[in-house]
Amino acid sequence: MTFRLTCRRRARAAAVLSLALAAMLVPTAAHAAETPGGTRTDPVPLPVATLDAAFVASNAHLDSGSGTGQYRNNVAWYSLTPVADVELSIRATALEPVWDTTLEVWAGDVLVDEIDDHSDLDAALAVDLEAGTSYLIGLGSYHRQADWPFKGAATLTFSTRVPTAPSGLVGEPLDGSVSLRWAPPTDLAGGIDTYEVLCAAAGEEEEVCSTRYGWDPEPAETIRGLTNGEPYTFRVVATNLIGRSEASAPVTVTPRVPTTTTVTVDPADLTTGDTFDVLVDVSELPDTSAEESDDRTRDMDPGDEEPSTRPAVGTVDVTVGDASYDDLELVDGRVVVDGLEATAGALTVTARYAGSDEVQASSGTLELDVAKRADSVTLDVPDLRLGQQVRPVATSASGLPVTLTATGACTAAGGVVTGTGAGDCVVTAATAGDRETQAASATTTVRVTVAPAALGVDLAARAGDRAAGAAVTATGQGLRPGSDVTLVVHSTPRTLATGTVGADGTVSLTGALPTGLEVGSHRIVVGAVAFDGTALTSEVGFTVASDGTILSIAGVPAVLAVTGAEPVTAAGLAAAWIVLGAALLLVARRRTAA
Numbered sequence: 001m002t003f004r005l006t007c008r009r010r011a012r013a014a015a016v017l018s019l020a021l022a023a024m025l026v027p028t029a030a031h032a033a034e035t036p037g038g039t040r041t042d043p044v045p046l047p048v049a050t051l052d053a054a055f056v057a058s059n060a061h062l063d064s065g066s067g068t069g070q071y072r073n074n075v076a077w078y079s080l081t082p083v084a085d086v087e088l089s090i091r092a093t094a095l096e097p098v099w100d101t102t103l104e105v106w107a108g109d110v111l112v113d114e115i116d117d118h119s120d121l122d123a124a125l126a127v128d129l130e131a132g133t134s135y136l137i138g139l140g141s142y143h144r145q146a147d148w149p150f151k152g153a154a155t156l157t158f159s160t161r162v163p164t165a166p167s168g169l170v171g172e173p174l175d176g177s178v179s180l181r182w183a184p185p186t187d188l189a190g191g192i193d194t195y196e197v198l199c200a201a202a203g204e205e206e207e208v209c210s211t212r213y214g215w216d217p218e219p220a221e222t223i224r225g226l227t228n229g230e231p232y233t234f235r236v237v238a239t240n241l242i243g244r245s246e247a248s249a250p251v252t253v254t255p256r257v258p259t260t261t262t263v264t265v266d267p268a269d270l271t272t273g274d275t276f277d278v279l280v281d282v283s284e285l286p287d288t289s290a291e292e293s294d295d296r297t298r299d300m301d302p303g304d305e306e307p308s309t310r311p312a313v314g315t316v317d318v319t320v321g322d323a324s325y326d327d328l329e330l331v332d333g334r335v336v337v338d339g340l341e342a343t344a345g346a347l348t349v350t351a352r353y354a355g356s357d358e359v360q361a362s363s364g365t366l367e368l369d370v371a372k373r374a375d376s377v378t379l380d381v382p383d384l385r386l387g388q389q390v391r392p393v394a395t396s397a398s399g400l401p402v403t404l405t406a407t408g409a410c411t412a413a414g415g416v417v418t419g420t421g422a423g424d425c426v427v428t429a430a431t432a433g434d435r436e437t438q439a440a441s442a443t444t445t446v447r448v449t450v451a452p453a454a455l456g457v458d459l460a461a462r463a464g465d466r467a468a469g470a471a472v473t474a475t476g477q478g479l480r481p482g483s484d485v486t487l488v489v490h491s492t493p494r495t496l497a498t499g500t501v502g503a504d505g506t507v508s509l510t511g512a513l514p515t516g517l518e519v520g521s522h523r524i525v526v527g528a529v530a531f532d533g534t535a536l537t538s539e540v541g542f543t544v545a546s547d548g549t550i551l552s553i554a555g556v557p558a559v560l561a562v563t564g565a566e567p568v569t570a571a572g573l574a575a576a577w578i579v580l581g582a583a584l585l586l587v588a589r590r591r592t593a594a
Contacts, residue, residue, distance in 0.1 A: 034058050034153055037076020040069055043136055046080045051088055052189075054157040056095070057139045062151070065144050071114045072102040072140035074151045081134045089190050089241035091124040091157040091215075092139055097149040100142040107135055116142055122215050124193070126241035159190030163238040165246040166195070166219065171234060171253035173360060175287035177224040178232060178253045184219050185238050185245060194239040197221050198247060202231050224287075226255045228358035258285040259312050261353045261364035270342040272373045272436045278320055278337040280351040282312035282330055284359060312359065317352045344372040344436050372433065375440035377402060379429040384410060384419035386450040386531070387481070387504020391416050394429035398437045402429045409448040419448040420481075420503065422531065450505055453478035453530035455538040457487070459513075459553055467544045468515040472496055474526035474538070476507045483529040487511050490523045505531055517544050 036058045038044040047055050059076035066072055082088075092101040101123040104114035112135070115125040129135060143150040168183040180197065195217055199209035210221050219236075226232055231254045235247040262281045270276055288308060311333025318325045318337055328335040335351070347368040355361030381392040392415075394402040406412035410425035417427055425448045433439035454477050461470040474487045479501040487497040487509045496511030507528065525539040543551040 036061055037078055037139060040075070040077050040136065040138075043077035043079040046078045046137065048158060051082070051086060051158050051160050054155055056153055057092075057156045058153040059139050059141060060152045063144070069106065069109060070138070070140075071104045071111060072116065072138070072142065073144035075102075075104065075138040075140035078137045078139075078156075079134060080129075080137060082129045082131055084131045085129065086131075086160050087126060087128050087242055089124065089126040089159045090137065091122050091159075091191050091241075093122045093155045093157065095153045095155065097152065099149040099152050099154075101154050102138075102140040102142055104138045104140065105135055106138070107133055122191075124191070124215075124241055157190045159240060159242060161187075161189045162243045163187055163189040163192060163240055163245040166236045166238050166248040169234065169236055169248045169251045171251050173253050173256045173258070174222070175257040175285065176226050176228055176255055177222055177287055178226060178234065178255055179220070179222045180234055180236070180251075181220045182236050182248060184216070188216070189240050189242065192216050192238045192240060195219065195221070196237045196239065196244070197223060198235040198237065199223060200233045201227075202233075206233075206235070228255050228257060230254065256355065256358055256360040258360050259283060259353060259355065259362040260285065260309075261316070261351050261362040263349050263351050263364040263366040265349065265366065265368065270347075270368060270370045272342055272344040272370060274342040274370075276340050276342055278318060278340065278349055278351075280316050280318060280328075280335040280337075280364070282314075282316060282333050282335075282351075282353045282362070283309040284312050285309055312353065314354055314356060314359070317354075319348075319350045321347055321349075342370045344370050346370075372436055372438040373398075375400065375431060375433065375437050377429050377431060377440045377442040379427065379442040379444050381417060381425075381427045381444050381446050383446050384417070384425060384448045385504075386419050386422065386448060387502065387506070389416050389418045392427060392429070394442075396431045396440060398431070398440075400431040400434065400437060402431055404429055408445075418503070422448055422450045424448075450531045451478045453532075453534070453536060455479070455526060455528050455536050457524055457526045457538050457540050459524060459540050459542055461513075461542075461550050461553065463550055463552060465550050466548055467513050467517050467542070467550050468548060470513045470550070472511045472513060472524055474507070474509040474511075476501070476526070476528050476536075477505060478531050479505050479507055479536075480529045480531050480533065481505055485509060485526065485528045487524070487526045489513060489517075490525060491521075492518070496524070501528065517548075519544055519546050 034056045035044060035047045057076060059074045062074045062076055064074055090103055092103050094101050102116040103123045103125055105112040105127050113125050113127050115123050117123050139154060139156065141151040163185040164187040166182045166185055170181055172179040184192065193215055195212040196208050197210040198206050200206040209223055212221055231252050233250050233252045235250045237247050238245040260283050264279045266277045266279060313330055315327045315329055316335045318328060320340060325337050347370050349366045350363065352363045353361055375396055375398045377394065377396050379392060379394045382390055384390060392404060394404060396402055404412040404415055405428045406417055407426045409421035409423040410417050410419050419425065425446050426443060428441055428443045430441035431439055457474045459470060459472055472487060481501050481503045483501045485499045485501060485507045486495060488495050494514055497509040499507055499509045501507045521541060521543050523539050523541050525537055527537045530536045541554045545551045
């Protein structure tokens with residue numbers, strides 16, 4: 001098995017057993033936010049309760065150079081006497097502003113170990129300490145003086161154990177590689193300085209195939225140089241200065257070329273009844289990160305660059321709504337399902353690429369909202385007169401039923417529009433739409449007119465006829481619908497008939513002269529209300545002889561009430577006079593004929 005390694009490092013010694021030993025501190029200083037160190041001759045006892053702890057140390061107050069018994073500059077000293085043999089890791093992490101830390105450990109005049117890592121790294125070391133031996137731990141700085149931060153506070157972290165195992169290892173298959181991610185150990189044991197990735201192909205021995213360095217390195221790695229279609233098992237080990245953790249739980253991943261499946265439709269915007277095609281494109285995503293040009297000196301033209309994708313081969317299963325189209329062969333990475341008819345509403349199109357041993361399966365889904373087809377309504381309404389009923393012509397382009405509504409001077413019911421007042425009548429014809437068709441409407445405004453107000457009364461008798469029982473008729477137009485009309489004979493008022501004006505503004509009353517009318521002159525008066533609210537009267541006079549017969553008849557045309565309000569226009573009033581004149585002429589002719 002051959003792996004392409006991202007980096008290598010000398011393997012550490014076998015993991016040591018974790019120790020959690022108490023330190024003998026003589027005496028133990030109170031744990032403070034910051035504990036400045038002492039001098040070499042007067043060190044500060046290490047202010048921790050166990051050797052798996054941390055505190056903030058400082059050398060900011062010191063100024064000293066390297067020399068006998070001091071390896072670096074500005075060293076702050078802390079003392080420690082362990083009660084048992086122990087391997088101890090020490091890590092110095094500079095606090096803001098960051099400065100270049102150093103560490104050194106002495107047993108008397110003997111330098112046990114020292115470290116000065118790069119300025120951007122923590123100084124850290126591991127030392128074997130013997131029980132009962134007094135040690136000096138020194139936090140120093142690389143520079144004694146400088147124009148930048150060169151000393152200050154730092155967190156000293158101690159540990160006597162290895163980390164716990166990393167967890168949550170997962171792998172993503174790629175083209176000839178696997179991308180791994182994991183969770184850091186729950187117990188960092190002073191800090192992780194390395195992650196080792198262990199790899200094993202099927203039937204082969206496990207080996208370290210990659211290493212990530214640095215304090216608390218990113219818990220992720222990509223392992224390259226693998227064979228597509230073959231399974232690999234991976235584990236991860238965390239290390240600190242003491243040693244290696246237990247390995248994580250394994251994960252087995254088979255590298256395959258990733259693919260993407262994209263679904264589109266043509267046309268992109270669909271309406272009910274449209275014919276459309278479904279286009280499925282499947283592309284492979286090969287790993288080109290490690291490919292090198294055969295001729296590095298050749299001038300590269302943008303057109304010469306290798307594409308980052310390539311058409312996939314194989315078959316695709318496509319579903320369009322409830323319809324399925326299986327095992328469709330890709331041609332240059334594409335499948336087309338053509339000649340489909342769109343139906344209004346939500347439409348889901350899904351394509352599933354099966355992949356192969358060396359190529360990953362993938363799928364794509366497209367959610368569509370197919371619009372309903374548009375509709376239109378035509379409406380034709382003639383002008384109306386008060387009380388008139390018409391049936392408008394209203395149709396929809398789709399053939400869906402049309403419903404009429406009306407506002408203003410009219411009403412609509414059962415497809416019939418009725419004029420109910422004078423003025424504008426607004427008629428609307430609308431369809432409710434259906435699953436495939438949008439609702440639509442059309443509106444028109446027509447004028448509702450009222451006939452000129454006119455009121456007349458006629459006594460159907462002639463001279464010599466008996467007055468008692470003679471028929472009396474009153475008619476009117478242009479009156480207020482629903483208002484009362486009375487027909488009364490005077491001089492002693494007696495009501496001959498009453499009635500109500502109809503919805504069309506007309507009225508017709510019939511009565512008869514009563515018996516016992518006194519000898520002399522009498523009037524028959526009809527009273528009504530014009531459409532505009534003006535009181536209106538009309539009358540006919542007659543004379544009764546001593547023998548109870550009619551001597552003469554004389555008509556009086558309709559007149560306004562004493563308010564003087566104009567119920568109609570001059571032209572309308574003239575028309576009313578003509579109507580009444582014709583009625584009186586007819587009465588006169590009857591009398592002449594008699």
